[in-house]
Amino acid sequence: MSNPTMKSDLVFAAGTKRPAKANVVIIGNGALGLFLADELIERQVGSVVVVGPSHRDTGASQAAGAMLGCFGETTTETLRTDAARTRFELGLSAHDKWPETLRRLDEFAPSDRPLQTTTESHIILNSVGAELDTVNFAAIIDALDQYERPWKEVDPADIPGYHPRTESRALRALHLPTEGAVDARGVLASLERRLRHGGAILLDQTVRRLVGSDEEVTAVELDDGHLIEAGTVVVAAGIHSESLVRTVFDVPDLMPTFPGLGFAMIAKRTGGEPFTSVVRTPNRGFACGLHVVPQGGGLEYYGATNRLVHTVSSVTWMADVRFLAQYSMQQLDERAATHEVTKWCTGNRPVTLDGFPLVGWMPLSGLYLMTGTYRDGFHCAPLLAEHVANELQGKSGIIDSIFQPMRKPVATRTVEWSIDEYVTHSLAAWFETGAQAAPQMTTSQLTDYYRNLAVQTYEQLGVDYALGPDILWYAQGNLHGARRVARYLRAFKGDGDVAEPTGATTGTGGTR
Ligand SMILES: Cc1cc2nc3c(=O)[nH]c(=O)nc-3n(C[C@H](O)[C@H](O)[C@H](O)COP(=O)(O)OP(=O)(O)OC[C@H]3O[C@@H](n4cnc5c(N)ncnc54)[C@H](O)[C@@H]3O)c2cc1C
Secondary structure, eight states, rough: OOOOOOOOOOOTTTTTSSSSEEEEEEOOOSSHHHHHHHHHHHHTOOOOOEOOOTOTTOOOOGOOBOOOOGGGGOTTTTBBBHHHHHHHHHHHHHHHHHHHHHHHHHHHHHSSSSSSSEEEEEEEEEESOHHHHHHHHHHHHHHHHHHTOOOEOOGGOOOOOOOGGGOOOOOOEEEEETOOOOOHHHHHHHHHHHHHHHHHHESSOOOOEEEEEEBBBEEETTTTTTTTEEEEEEEEOOGGHHHTTTTTOOOOTTTEEEEEEEEEEEEEEEEEOOOSSSEEEEOBBBOOOOOEEEEEEEEEEEOOOOOOSSSSSOOOOOHEEEEEEEEHHHHTTTGGGEEEEEEEEEEEEEETSSSEEEEOOOSTTEEEEOOGGGGHHHHHHHHHHHHHHHHHOOOOOOOOGGGOOOOOBOOOSSSHHHHHHHHHHHHHHHHHOOOOOOOOOOOOHHHHHHHHHHHHHHHHHHHOOOOOHHHHHHHHHHHHHHHHHHHHHHHSSSOSSSOOBOOSSSTOOSSO
């Protein structure tokens, strides 16, 4: 790829509110964009402009629970293949960066409340979900042991704040003393203050298009037509990144990203014992599990839903409100019923077709892409910032090259495996959402129903790349989505011309 180093001949006119030139223009003011800007300012690379609307409507970072989770996010898939293990270890490295990151931000915090709201997590196993909870709970323990991280099994009744309805109580729980959470909105505000203090320019606008030729990107055009010439343009606009890149570089084999619309709420506790740690289930059907995250100041974050949708929006589904409110009261704390909701959080996770991030130089000179972080991008942002800053400066990166944006989709499963996973997730979602079937209908009939749906979807798609359960669900339920998935996969010669499934490192392997 091009771009060994940033051009350094562009001069930034100090004091100019809307500069005509900058060394680096970062599009996007979410966690990825702001942490990168902070790293670049720290390294004194020249002028840095961040463009992004202050409301951050539809953005993921402003809605995040910001759990700093590695092991809490582990599933049966996490360590099964080399690629997934590499992704997991990216998160592990990111975890180590947070103490220093928080020290840097501390003096810029917008209030007296600590940015780190807790340093520990409890993982609960109840029977409201399905078999997926059980196997993911076991996978968490297995991963903790493999990586020799501290944990212990505790009596769920001893978890501070945890008072579920008795029929939904957990019978097992793990204590993870080193996985906590930060106040996402506080961290974003602190970063902005630190950036302003350090001389970065933050523009409360959007970029309409990238400006350049077939070979290079030279500028960005803002929504009001103002042009900023840039040595390097970094697109870190979350779910909007793909469409922005396509304003200058529209090729069929650019991996699609899908909005993972998520909903959560922040509520003020009105009574009862507060939570002092993250309390969460393992990752569940198509989503990140039910969790509560202490926010400080008597506030608690209850999250989160995830559904892949065709159109980016900031709407909240009534079904999601019902789901989250009911199950928070039922599975976490009965007293949540009288909490006062102070903020509705809706955002779109950037979900790539193969589930892995897109981080690296694009074929056009001067254009860099960082997105696709799905459900742990807040956690990974400081590490990704360090990696990208290195690459912008022509130094060696610190993450694996498999995340290059123009790659073929990474393959980690066979179609048979994908269908099995889809069935498992669908059953988990069925039970978790309290769906009802006729009393005489058995679980094996439900299983057959979902298996048939998955098989039919593959027949209709006509592709042999094995999709993750969430993408298969999306393609199954959405005609436009199915076309988009199929069009992209067919862009590779012979449909199947994608990376071979990566080697299995444990368990039954990637060739099932
Ligand atoms: C409900 C929910 C809960 C989550 N919980 C966690 C968690 O506990 N831990 C964790 O690590 N991660 C979590 N995530 C995932 C995490 O939030 C994302 O992976 C990460 O924040 C993505 O950051 P980003 O900067 O790439 O994108 P975003 O945060 O989406 O930021 C992109 C920014 O670009 C701006 N933008 C868009 N278009 C333009 C344009 N044309 N011009 C300029 N700016 C533009 C947007 O306004 C937005 O602010 C969660 C996500 C959701 C939705």
